[in-house]
Amino acid sequence: MEETIDRILRKYPAGKKDSLIPLLQEIQRESGHLSDSSIAEVSRYMNIPLNKIYGVASFYDQFRFGKQGRYHVQICHGTTCHIYRSSAFQAEIEKILQVKAGQTTKDGKFSLEVVNCLGACGNAPVMLLNGIAHGNLTTGRLQKILSRIKEPNE
Amino acid sequence: MNNEIDIHTEEKSFLLEKVLKNLTGEFLKEDLEQISLLKRDKVITPVIYIGTGSCGLVAGASQTLEAIRKYLSDNRIQARIVECGCIGFCSEEPIVDIHLPGKARISFRKVTEDKVEDILSAIFNRNVNDDHVLGQYKSGPAETWANVPFIDQLPFFALQQKVILKNSGYVSPLSIDDAIARGGYKSFYKTILNYTPEKVCDIVELSELRGRGGGGFSTGKKWKVALTTAGDQKYLICNAEESDPGAFMDRAIIEGDPHRLLEGIAIASYAIGASYAYIYIRSDYPRALNILEEAIRQAKDYEILGQNIFGSGYNLNISIRQSAGAFVCGEETALIRSLEGKRGTPWAKPPYPAESGLLNQPTVVNNVETLANIPGILEYGPLWFKAIGTKTSKGTKLFSITGNVQNSGCIEVPMGTKLSDIIHHIGGGVKGGKKLKAVQIGGPSGVCVPAANLEVEIGYESLQEVGAVIGSGGLSVLDETVCMVDLSRYFMEFLQKESCGKCIPCREGTKRMLEILEGITKRPREESTHETLERFKGVVQLESLAEVLRDTSLCGLGQNSASPLLSSLKWFREEFEEHIFDRRCEAAVCRDMRTFYIDVDACNGCNVCQKKCPENAIIGVVKVPHFIVENKCNGCGICFEVCKFNAIIVK
Numbered sequence: 001m002e003e004t005i006d007r008i009l010r011k012y013p014a015g016k017k018d019s020l021i022p023l024l025q026e027i028q029r030e031s032g033h034l035s036d037s038s039i040a041e042v043s044r045y046m047n048i049p050l051n052k053i054y055g056v057a058s059f060y061d062q063f064r065f066g067k068q069g070r071y072h073v074q075i076c077h078g079t080t081c082h083i084y085r086s087s088a089f090q091a092e093i094e095k096i097l098q099v100k101a102g103q104t105t106k107d108g109k110f111s112l113e114v115v116n117c118l119g120a121c122g123n124a125p126v127m128l129l130n131g132i133a134h135g136n137l138t139t140g141r142l143q144k145i146l147s148r149i150k151e152p153n154e
Numbered sequence: 155m156n157n158e159i160d161i162h163t164e165e166k167s168f169l170l171e172k173v174l175k176n177l178t179g180e181f182l183k184e185d186l187e188q189i190s191l192l193k194r195d196k197v198i199t200p201v202i203y204i205g206t207g208s209c210g211l212v213a214g215a216s217q218t219l220e221a222i223r224k225y226l227s228d229n230r231i232q233a234r235i236v237e238c239g240c241i242g243f244c245s246e247e248p249i250v251d252i253h254l255p256g257k258a259r260i261s262f263r264k265v266t267e268d269k270v271e272d273i274l275s276a277i278f279n280r281n282v283n284d285d286h287v288l289g290q291y292k293s294g295p296a297e298t299w300a301n302v303p304f305i306d307q308l309p310f311f312a313l314q315q316k317v318i319l320k321n322s323g324y325v326s327p328l329s330i331d332d333a334i335a336r337g338g339y340k341s342f343y344k345t346i347l348n349y350t351p352e353k354v355c356d357i358v359e360l361s362e363l364r365g366r367g368g369g370g371f372s373t374g375k376k377w378k379v380a381l382t383t384a385g386d387q388k389y390l391i392c393n394a395e396e397s398d399p400g401a402f403m404d405r406a407i408i409e410g411d412p413h414r415l416l417e418g419i420a421i422a423s424y425a426i427g428a429s430y431a432y433i434y435i436r437s438d439y440p441r442a443l444n445i446l447e448e449a450i451r452q453a454k455d456y457e458i459l460g461q462n463i464f465g466s467g468y469n470l471n472i473s474i475r476q477s478a479g480a481f482v483c484g485e486e487t488a489l490i491r492s493l494e495g496k497r498g499t500p501w502a503k504p505p506y507p508a509e510s511g512l513l514n515q516p517t518v519v520n521n522v523e524t525l526a527n528i529p530g531i532l533e534y535g536p537l538w539f540k541a542i543g544t545k546t547s548k549g550t551k552l553f554s555i556t557g558n559v560q561n562s563g564c565i566e567v568p569m570g571t572k573l574s575d576i577i578h579h580i581g582g583g584v585k586g587g588k589k590l591k592a593v594q595i596g597g598p599s600g601v602c603v604p605a606a607n608l609e610v611e612i613g614y615e616s617l618q619e620v621g622a623v624i625g626s627g628g629l630s631v632l633d634e635t636v637c638m639v640d641l642s643r644y645f646m647e648f649l650q651k652e653s654c655g656k657c658i659p660c661r662e663g664t665k666r667m668l669e670i671l672e673g674i675t676k677r678p679r680e681e682s683t684h685e686t687l688e689r690f691k692g693v694v695q696l697e698s699l700a701e702v703l704r705d706t707s708l709c710g711l712g713q714n715s716a717s718p719l720l721s722s723l724k725w726f727r728e729e730f731e732e733h734i735f736d737r738r739c740e741a742a743v744c745r746d747m748r749t750f751y752i753d754v755d756a757c758n759g760c761n762v763c764q765k766k767c768p769e770n771a772i773i774g775v776v777k778v779p780h781f782i783v784e785n786k787c788n789g790c791g792i793c794f795e796v797c798k799f800n801a802i803i804v805k
Contacts, residue, residue, distance in 0.1 A: 018513075020495035021478055025437075059497040059654075060478030062437050078399035079597060079630045080556040082644050116481070116648070118438055119402030120212040121556035122244025122563055131440070133212040 004030050005038050009045045020046060024057055033064040061116075069104045069111030071149045072130055073097070078117030080124040089125055089137055090114065096146045110149075165192070169334040170456065177344055192335035194253065194324075195293060200233040200278075203251035203259075205323070207240035207409040208402075208441050209563075213247035214266050221270040222250070231278065239410025241323035243310055244563035246288060252277050258298045259291040261305055309579050310561050315542070315568045317550045318526045322410025327445045330452040333413035339458055341532035342420045346466045351381055354425035358528065361536035362548045367393060367484075367521035368596070368625050368710070370614045376518055379508040380426040383516040388428040391512065391519045392419050393489060394435040394442075397481045398597035399648065401628035403552035404522035406564040408435075408442040411526075412449035416472065418525035420459065421532060423470050426518050431472045434489055437479055446474055481598075481652035485709045486511075486519035488654065499656040500709040523552055523627075543569035547613035552627055557594075558585050559631035567612065574608035577631060588633040592725065596625020598645040599714035601721035602638070621721055623714075637743035638726040639733050643671040645718045653711065660712030663703040667719065670696050674733045677746035677789065693734055697723065742804050748789040749805050754779040756801035763793035763802065 008026050012019045023046070027038055034057060043050045057063040075081075075090050090112075094100055097110040104111040120126050123135025127142075134145055169192070172185055181189065190196045202222060206215045219235070226233055241249065246263035250273070253259040262273055263286055273283045282299055289305030290298060305311060316322075325332035333339070345354055359374025380388060392415070396404040407415055423431045435443055450472055453459045461469045475493060482488045483498040490512050492498035511517025527549055531539045540548050547569040553576065556562045560582030567576060577583070577593060584590045592602040600623060603610070607620045614624055632641070650664040670692035673685075700716030707713045723730060732738050739747035752763075752772075757779040764772040764780060771787040774780030779801075782793070794802045 018493060018495040021492065022475065025476055025478065056495065056497055060480050062477075062479040079594065079628070079644070080400055080562075082399075082641075083557055083630070083632065083636055115438060116397055116479075117399035117401075118208070118212075119396070119405045119554075120209050120244070121400055121402065121554065122209050122247065123212045124556070126212055133208075135212040 002037075002041070005041050009041065012046075014045060014047065017046070017048065020048065020053070020056060021060075024053075024063060028063060032068050033066060035065075067104055067108060067111075069099075070109050072111050072113065072128075074113045074115045074118075074128040075101075076116075076118045076120075076124070076126040076128075077114050078119075078121060078124070080121040081117075081126060084125045086125040089127070089139075089142055092139060092142055093127075093146065096143070096150065165331060166456065169331055173337075174334050174339055174343055177340070189335055192331065194236070196296075197253050197255050200231070200255065201236055201253040201259075202233055203236045203238050203253070203323070205240050205247060205249045206237040206441075208405060208439070209240055209244040210247045210249065211441065213244075213264075215248040217267040218248045218250065218265055218270060221267040222274065225270055225274050229275075229278075236326050237328070238325065239322045239327050240406055240564065242314075242319065242406065242564040242566070243288075243561065245561055246563075249288065251291075254278075256297055258293045258296045260299055260302060261288040261290065262286045263288040309582060310563075310565075313571065313575055313579055314566055315550055316566050317530055317542070318407060318414065318523065318552065319410060319564075319566050321414065322406065325411060325413075327409055327412050328448050330413060330449065330456055330458075333411065334456075337533070338413045338529075339417050339420075339453075341529040342417050342424075342458070343464055345421050345532050346424055346464055346468055351425045351427055354421065354532070355381055357536050358425070358531060361531045361539040363524065363527055363531060363539065364547065364614060365521060366523035366527075366551070366627070368599070368623070370624065373520065373524055376508055376520075377422065377426050379506070380428075380516040380518045383509050385516040387430065387513075387515050388426055389512045389515060389517040390419060390423040390426060390428040390431040391486075391489065391493070391517060392431065392433045392522060392525055393484065393486065393519050394433055394439075394522050395477045395484045395489060396436055396439075396522070396626070397477075397479075397484055398599070398626050398628050400554065400556050400594075400597050400630050401626045402554045403564055403627050405439050405442050406552070406554075407522055407526050408439070409445055412445050413453070414526050414529055415446075415522060416449055416453055416459070418528035419472060420463075420470055421528050422518065422520060422525055423472075424468060426516070428518070429469045429471065431470065432493060432512075433472065433474045434477055434483070434493065435474060437476045443474065443476065450474070480654070481648075482654045482709070482711050485711060488709065489519060490517060497654070499654045500711075502708055521626075544611065544613045544616065546615050547624075551612060551624065553629045554627065555581050555629045555631065557629075557631035558588065558633035558636070559583070560585050569613050570611045570616075572608070573603065573610050573612060576612070576629065577608060581631060584631065584633045586633075588635065590631065591634050591636060592632045592638070594630040594632060594641070594718070595622050595628070596717075597628045597630075598648050599623075599710060599717060600625040600628070601717050602632070602641075602725060603721075604725040621724070623717075635741050635743070637739050637741040638722045638729050639671065639675055639739070640741075640743045642719045642722045643668070643675055646671055646715070649711065649715045653715075657706075657708035657712060659703050659706040660708065660715065663699060663707075663712070664715055667696065667699055667703075667716070670699075671719075674730065675739075675744040675746065677737065689734070693730070745789050745791065748791065749784060750782050750787060750789070750791070750793060751803045751805065752780050752782055753801045753803055756799050758799060758801075760799070762796050762798070766792050766796050768792065 012023050099105045099110050099112045101114045125137045126135045250265040251261045276283045290302045355377045363373045364370045480498045483492045485500045488498040488500040507517045550566050554564050590605045592604045594602050610620050646668045650668045653660045655661045673689045703716050759777040761776050771783045
């Protein structure tokens with residue numbers, strides 16, 4: 001883990017504060033989230049106080065401080081998806097997977113995130129499962145998709 | 155393999171030397187022949203186009219693509235597959251086009267993986283699958299298909315005028331060759347060789363192009379300020395942080411024709427004397443991001459970007475910065491802060507970024523659509539551009555039309571088009587024969603236009619007649635099943651979450667307004683406590699609070715945060731009053747306002763609803779119709795969902 005952080009850090013010049021966000025983005029991309037230890041590393045390397053880094057990271061929706069589930073569900077809550085009652089679908093997901101928006105289940109299997117707009121309004125309501133989009137959701141389709149990940153045929 | 159590389163090197167030098175650098179517009183006959191092959195106007199082997207923009211992918215284009223590949227290899231058919239951007243018709247995706255030698259290009263709609271075999275085997279036998287045909291393209295001497303409409307005559311396309319999206323659907327966004335064959339980078343070459351930066355600013359100012367991000371400021375004037383302000387290093391920033399829910403025009407441009415945007419950025423950078431340009435793009439657009447990265451790599455490879463471009467001594471480096479997700483970063487000063495690695499909070503203008511922006515240097519922030527207009531203006535001249543549109547609003551405008559509408563997608567219409575034409579002709583009217591209620595323009599910072607006012611023309615000033623703004627260009631069509639109070643609450647919730655917290659009116663005001671709106675849409679446990687009084691008081695305060703926010707907030711987010719609410723209050727006041735006084739939601743959207751009844755004739759007393767009711771609000775015995783106790787019911791609607799006999803009625 002630490003090696004990964006070191007490798008990423010070395011790609012960025014130490015003093016340049018404007019590369020903080022791309023740096024954090026790359027760490028999150030590689031390790032799934034921003035851990036306390038990785039932020040401490042960044043703080044030492046970039047010579048930026050810890051609280052400033054938390055200040056920046058917590059400002060943006062993208063950064064996560066906890067781990068993401070193995071199955072990461074993102075439900076779109078843009079205007080069109082809202083009109084097509086995406087909040088009801090969100091409630092359904094929360095009920096089936098036993099997870100609240102912005103959280104990960106204890107076993108680390110599922111996590112749920114509400115996103116602003118995926119720009120695929122022609123197929124509203126839309127959700128992403130591990131980055132793969134599913135459009136034109138109906139309760140039936142949603143249940144089918146979720147039952148596949150709930151009890152995978154392993 | 156070597157042979158392939160040789161062919162490509164040959165093509166590349168042909169495109170660079172004979173197409174891009176040919177400013178006369180006169181070509182030798184054999185060159186024209188080769189260009190038409192490169193443009194795929196004429197094909198020798200069959201070409202299959204598939205729209206793999208984000209909207210296509212959501213509809214299942216990647217599975218369709220696999221099925222097409224499998225079909226071709228199973229049947230040993232030699233054909234070229236071109237993955238292109240979207241033609242704008244999102245609701246008909248996945249769209250697959252087939253261009254057979256000697257025949258016109260024909261387009262099919264809703265080609266999901268299971269339909270591929272039927273459609274392809276029919277078309278290779280010169281038959282057309284009528285269920286899925288969308289239309290055919292006009293293509294010179296090629297033979298047309300009988301009884302197939304022309305695509306530009308379909309209602310969805312007939313009123314559109316494609317200028318920015320001209321190449322979208324024709325070119326592969328991953329191929330710079332396609333772009334150059336269709337005239338890409340020609341304007342940049344002409345500009346850099348023939349015009350001084352001052353001259354470019356003059357041309358753009360003369361064209362009367364105005365910023366498409368919502369502000370509507372003259373682009374040429376903005377550039378001139380940056381050009382004439384002294385600075386060690388100037389910057390151009392392309393704002394692709396398109397986070398208005400319901401807007402995806404920028405995504406369509408990038409995924410359809412990324413080189414048009416890069417050319418626009420290159421010309422703009424040259425015009426303000428910037429050697430560094432940034433594209434600030436949303437992280438929720440992974441496909442657009444990959445396409446842009448590849449487009450920049452190819453442009454560098456062709457030496458269109460980099461050092462000493464076309465031997466002129468001008469250097470330009472374009473880099474991509476991924477936004478970390480904050481709606482407020484669509485505001486230019488907040489965007490600059492974010493690029494500097496800070497919290498994305500705006501600053502009070504002046505100083506304007508054109509005077510002191512990124513790292514305190516002169517910086518121009520332009521929207522994707524604004525920049526995508528630039529190559530056309532330089533190619534055909536400012537007068538050509540000025541001829542499109544209305545007196546004060548020139549050119550075309552992109553809209554993403556979504557919501558309860560028949561045809562949804564991304565459209566391009568000349569300024570001055572009537573809103574009703576967009577909704578009823580291009581959009582095909584409301585889905586499912588329902589009644590149109592309103593059109594929401596511009597997302598959370600925009601307003602609603604009621605169905606009665608749709609005769610208004612699109613333009614910066616003309617829309618103000620009905621109190622609307624052009625905003626970024628999201629159009630949401632709302633039918634009678636939409637509750638305006640709920641929609642206002644939705645937008646307020648969005649803005650409250652996205653408020654950056656720097657200025658107090660916005661931080662506290664959005665929170666208070668959301669509380670008031672939630673008070674209106676929630677059912678109180680009792681009507682006698684102070685909560686009821688608070689609710690009525692809140693409503694009285696709602697309007698004045700909205701006005702304070704508009705007048706005192708620091709940036710556009712706060713200033714416009716009350717617009718959707720104020721316009722809904724203006725046009726749909728009775729709906730608000732109904733929620734407040736009668737505790738009723740006509741559209742049955744607000745959960746706590748709903749009342750459920752059991753139809754005694756339909757209920758057979760199966761007892762399922764009683765078991766599922768979380769509030770024990772349903773009474774009754776098996777095989778006898780049940781009854782819902784109204785003041786126990788919390789309106790969750792679970793009984794409605796579980797009833798198999800449609801015995802539950804919602805009011």
